[in-house]
Amino acid sequence: MKTDIVIIGAGPVGIFTAFQAGMFDMKCHIIDVLDQAGGQCTALYPEKPIYDIPGYPVITAQKLIEQLMEQASPFKPIYHLSQKVEKISNNCDQSFIIITNTGTEVKCKAVIVAAGNGMFEPNRPPLNGILEYENKSVFYSVNKISDFQDKTIVIAGGGDSAADWTVELSKVAKKIYVIHRRKEFRCTPETRNKLESLESDGKIELVVPYQLHELAGGNGQLSTVIVKNIASKEEKEISADFLLPFFGLSMNLGPINNWGIQLEHSRIVVDPATLKTSRDRIYAIGDIAIYSGKLKLILSGFAESAMACHDIYKVIHNSPVNFQYSTSKGIHGKEKLP
Known part of the structure; x- marks a missing residue:
């Protein structure tokens, strides 16, 4: 040719x-x-x-x-x-x-x-058994927003992708929990203001300073995301349908x-x-x-x-x-x- x-x-x-x-x-x-x-x-x-x-x-x-x-x-x-x-x-x-x-x-x-x-390729969080859930209830990207209609979602990360998708998916999701190891998010001031507004309205919950700790479920379907407080080591269980880790590429x-x-x-x-x-x-x-x-x-x-x-x-x-x-x-x- x-x-x-x-x-x-x-x-x-x-x-x-x-x-x-x-x-x-x-x-x-x-x-x-x-x-x-x-x-x-x-x-x-x-x-x-x-x-x-x-x-x-x-x-x-x-x-x-x-x-x-x-x-x-x-x-x-x-x-x-x-x-x-x-x-x-x-x-x-x-x-x-x-x-x-x-x-x-x-x-x-x-x-x-x-x-x-x-x-x-996406940076995968070091969680035992995560491969079982990938492409079923754990995703590193969003292909169809409608897949998350009326679902409870855990979004992990503190950068633009995590913040932007939180804002977008809040329009269709039942509830979103945002997990970040710091209180500050690396996103634009405008997006940060939107996150605060969504939190005030009860559409999302900012779970900080926490990090992902463990997953629970079966047959590829997630049921619970367990997170751990960075400082106190306290663990918290979050019932969820999906986990979206956004830790960069x-x-x-x-x-x-x-x-x-x-x-x-x-x-x-x-x-x-x-x-x-x-x-x-x-x-x-x-x-x-x-x-x-x-x-x-x-x-x-x-x-x-x-x-x-x-x-x-x-x-x-x-x-x-x-x-x-x-x-x-x-x-x-x-x-x-x-």
Whole structure:
């Protein structure tokens, strides 16, 4: 298979890059280790609202991915899902051969790494027997808010994910207990105010300073979460239908470590003007890229995508970009507004 650009990572920034490349008449293949496009947006929080996408006062992560895929669809990007890029080999004609763990080979003229935080898995609390309950009554992400309708939930953690999901699930849950080892939560002041308001209304109970201690139940169905006070060691039993531990993600760059690219703090070092890496014709954008002043926002990743595609066009064609605004150029197969 041959193409202009191979995009490694099918998260929001990777998908948007297929659109950007298409605007320059460059074809793309997108490779991702997950079994569906969307990255963390679809794998971990498809129903979580996102508030900082221009033009959308609020949009769910799943809907954002659907819209991005529709936007890119006129350019017919080819997706290779459930595949991991194992090797990036140079050819004598300045092209690359991309080889995945399933044996797929794609020849391309440039590579854009949009791998987010790399391969990830949730940090699991050290509780005996927790594996019995996982994916039945213990979950590390929320796929369908409706699954928690009128249920009693224990949410463990003190960061943004724990706080945000407490606020969202309080709209459907019967009761939520929030377990945190400290009285202070690492979330925005606005979210903290919402937690206090929900606690005053009796919708949630902040159980602090406590930590998870033990689980009880049977056949994968949780019945009780036992927590222990950090200071007094007092134990408390909480009847619950679900436990949602939000202790962050463990990140692993995996094969990226072997691609001959300069790394810093588990990120790929790039030129902020072009998003070039230390390896010719390989670019990195989104959360995986690092440079001075970097902002880890989806919005920033979209801008980096445009910058990388501009530079790739110049490199591939050895000529400057004949720049046109999308309002002037239009998209093949899409009618312009009257």
